[in-house]
Amino acid sequence: MAAGGFCKLPNGMVVVALNLPYGSAAVRVLVHAQNRARALTRLRNLGLRAIYLRGNAAPPTPDEITAVLHHPDGLIWRTAPDNGVTATELWHPIRALLRRPAVVQG
Numbered sequence: 001m002a003a004g005g006f007c008k009l010p011n012g013m014v015v016v017a018l019n020l021p022y023g024s025a026a027v028r029v030l031v032h033a034q035n036r037a038r039a040l041t042r043l044r045n046l047g048l049r050a051i052y053l054r055g056n057a058a059p060p061t062p063d064e065i066t067a068v069l070h071h072p073d074g075l076i077w078r079t080a081p082d083n084g085v086t087a088t089e090l091w092h093p094i095r096a097l098l099r100r101p102a103v104v105q106g
Contacts, residue, residue: 005059032074
């Protein structure tokens with residue numbers, strides 16, 4: 001199950017953050033939407049079918065909220081930080097994740 005969480009904004013909208021497995025690594029995906037259900041539906045409509053948010057174990061940080069609010073699509077991702085280490089990678093639009101093949105090491 002993916003770790004994740006959400007934050008309700010003062011205007012009633014939400015930002016949902018999910019850590020999803022992607023090949024041998026993990027990615028952190030941020031979605032800005034009207035509510036949690038719509039955020040998850042946005043991801044499912046892009047082909048990420050088995051996405052569920054249970055609990056609020058890893059809510060988005062204030063920097064993550066700012067990043068997704070300033071992106072025109074409201075859907076961004078980057079490599080998930082390991083062991084609490086802050087990632088220095090820039091955020092990417094979700095299109096870049098979906099057209100990039102997952103790296104499978106075997």
